Amino acid sequence: MPSDIEIAQAASIERIDKIAGNCGIKTDELEFYGDSKAKVKLELLERVKDRPNAKYIDVTAITPTPLGEGKTVTAVGLTQGLGYIGKNVLGCIRQPSQGPTFGIKGGAAGGGYAQIVPMEDFNLHLTGDTHAVSAAHNLLAAAIDNRLFHESRLSDKRLDKLGLKRLNIDPGSITWNRVVDVSDRALRNIVVGLGPAADGIPRQAGFDISVASEVMAILALTTSLKDMRRRLGRIVFGIDKKKRPVSAEDLGVAGAMAVLMKDAIKPTLMQTLEGQGVFVHAGPFANIAHGNSSVIADQLAVKLTDYVVTESGFGADCGMEKFFNIKCRVSGLVPNCVVIVASIRALKMHGGGPRVIPGRPLPDEYIKEDLDLIEKGAANLRKHIENARLFGVNVVVAVNRFTTDTDREIELVRKIAKDAGADDAVPSDAWAKGGEGAAQLAESVAAACEKPTDLKFLYDAEASIEDKIHAIATKIYGAKDVDYAPDARAKIELYTKQGFDKMPLCMAKTHLSLTHDPMLKGAPAGFTLPIRDIRASVGAGFLYPLCGEMRTMPGLPSRPAFMSVDLDEDGKVTGLF
Numbered sequence: 001m002p003s004d005i006e007i008a009q010a011a012s013i014e015r016i017d018k019i020a021g022n023c024g025i026k027t028d029e030l031e032f033y034g035d036s037k038a039k040v041k042l043e044l045l046e047r048v049k050d051r052p053n054a055k056y057i058d059v060t061a062i063t064p065t066p067l068g069e070g071k072t073v074t075a076v077g078l079t080q081g082l083g084y085i086g087k088n089v090l091g092c093i094r095q096p097s098q099g100p101t102f103g104i105k106g107g108a109a110g111g112g113y114a115q116i117v118p119m120e121d122f123n124l125h126l127t128g129d130t131h132a133v134s135a136a137h138n139l140l141a142a143a144i145d146n147r148l149f150h151e152s153r154l155s156d157k158r159l160d161k162l163g164l165k166r167l168n169i170d171p172g173s174i175t176w177n178r179v180v181d182v183s184d185r186a187l188r189n190i191v192v193g194l195g196p197a198a199d200g201i202p203r204q205a206g207f208d209i210s211v212a213s214e215v216m217a218i219l220a221l222t223t224s225l226k227d228m229r230r231r232l233g234r235i236v237f238g239i240d241k242k243k244r245p246v247s248a249e250d251l252g253v254a255g256a257m258a259v260l261m262k263d264a265i266k267p268t269l270m271q272t273l274e275g276q277g278v279f280v281h282a283g284p285f286a287n288i289a290h291g292n293s294s295v296i297a298d299q300l301a302v303k304l305t306d307y308v309v310t311e312s313g314f315g316a317d318c319g320m321e322k323f324f325n326i327k328c329r330v331s332g333l334v335p336n337c338v339v340i341v342a343s344i345r346a347l348k349m350h351g352g353g354p355r356v357i358p359g360r361p362l363p364d365e366y367i368k369e370d371l372d373l374i375e376k377g378a379a380n381l382r383k384h385i386e387n388a389r390l391f392g393v394n395v396v397v398a399v400n401r402f403t404t405d406t407d408r409e410i411e412l413v414r415k416i417a418k419d420a421g422a423d424d425a426v427p428s429d430a431w432a433k434g435g436e437g438a439a440q441l442a443e444s445v446a447a448a449c450e451k452p453t454d455l456k457f458l459y460d461a462e463a464s465i466e467d468k469i470h471a472i473a474t475k476i477y478g479a480k481d482v483d484y485a486p487d488a489r490a491k492i493e494l495y496t497k498q499g500f501d502k503m504p505l506c507m508a509k510t511h512l513s514l515t516h517d518p519m520l521k522g523a524p525a526g527f528t529l530p531i532r533d534i535r536a537s538v539g540a541g542f543l544y545p546l547c548g549e550m551r552t553m554p555g556l557p558s559r560p561a562f563m564s565v566d567l568d569e570d571g572k573v574t575g576l577f
Helices: 004-010 015-021 043-048 071-084 117-122 129-153 156-161 214-221 225-234 254-260 294-299 316-331 342-352 370-389 408-421 436-449 463-479 486-498
Strands: 030-032 039-040 055-061 089-093 114-117 179-180 191-192 203-205 207-210 237-238 245-247 267-272 276-278 307-311 337-342 395-402 426-430 481-484 528-537 543-549 550-552 556-560 566-569 571-574
Touching: 004 114, 004 117, 004 463, 015 039, 015 267, 015 276, 043 294, 055 071, 055 316, 055 370, 055 436, 071 089, 071 114, 071 267, 071 307, 071 337, 071 395, 071 426, 071 436, 071 486, 089 294, 129 214, 129 237, 191 316, 203 370, 203 550, 214 225, 214 316, 225 254, 237 337, 276 294, 294 307, 294 316, 316 337, 316 370, 337 342, 337 370, 337 436, 342 370, 342 408, 370 395, 370 408, 370 463, 370 486, 395 408, 395 436, 408 426, 426 436, 463 481, 463 486, 481 486, 486 528
Parallel strands: 055 307, 055 337, 089 276, 089 307, 179 207, 337 395, 395 426, 481 528
Antiparallel strands: 030 039, 039 267, 114 267, 191 203, 237 245, 267 276, 528 543, 550 556, 566 571
């Protein structure tokens, strides 16, 4: 079979205005970026707002191996499959980060014969949204250090003449790092302000990757330019010396940040290999943010077609939980079906198979038929089906088929899934056969969408921070209890006093386990979930508890346990991500 890039480059790509026309979008509602992609003006939302909503489908997955289990392949393949069986459909997907996906190798755009094209455009520059996020984020970072510098030198009278009010920012409280869209570990911890006095106040700081920015989370959750301007102003980056929150609005830079983001707020229209339209917009990670494509893209899509396929990041305990508890609260949209992607490979891993290590050949257990490993690993699939059912939504399991999977293994997974409460469970050959290979999945999903849904949130937004954490930990992860570090206890008290306790939660944890520990597979139960700290993304509109403990490893600095740890066969640390 040809490589992903060979398939993508051999594709017959339609002009984007034709794809838009097929979706009911007028030419004057587009801003073209060449022939193959265009931004969609937000005025379109006003024109179509009174139309009925399409069937709304979220694609998620079981807890994956470090290689990923083909969730994006399945999301794109399902979009193509619905088109193949004659349905009008639009896809909605996150844009990739240049960090972990740098290089034209597919993955973020799907793969095989289930891809978004042109692959080069998707995987690299796209339309500059991530650059806009970086620019807006770093504008605020520069303004913070600039204010610290000027307040250290100028009197209140002089500040008043400049139209500035003294903020008395506590330098030790600043949580706003700078960002860059590459995974550059050497910049994670830095000191700024070195050099002559005019170069600023020395303090410890750092760089995050751009998609981890609160600005990116805001882009994905905002509903209008006005709403985005308000959210940017609410960003809290630290406290003053009286322990009061200090915001981007206090610094006077929120308006300038909104100007930098005024084009990024428009979704980008692209296409699948088979000509279905796809909105590509926003790219927050799901282990440290809410991990979903934009509310605006979904709100547009459901008014333009009959079926909308959107995707939430990582396993269902990460992206899907946040899809419901955060994104659906903002969008007001009610999903008709959740598609849980499973793979034989991942189920064998959860059943006790050898460690799956990127860059190394798969052990024989993953290549040869082994029904016993699948039976043992099925606890993970059952738990994710149970979790999706908690939200009152229909569930279809898609078994993403690999070339080494046997018919008996596929049938076993189908039986396990249906016995666990899935409406259906079907294999998907989208990678090898495109829309035709996903036709059976599309038929099952369309049938599930006709059944009634009763959307239920996992917790009341008005509940206390502890009650919300307890609900997620016990109902979604399978924990028995929650243990709070002193920093976390202090933050609960602080955020409750500041009135931030009524926001939903965005748990920051590993995507490689239902627990806080990436090494624990299957569906562990009865464990205690450690919460080491809680931080606030007030502009985005959520608190994010940090799950796991700080661990010190020989030869390496301390890193949060929700990061991914790579060990060699002797148990020595070889990588920390």
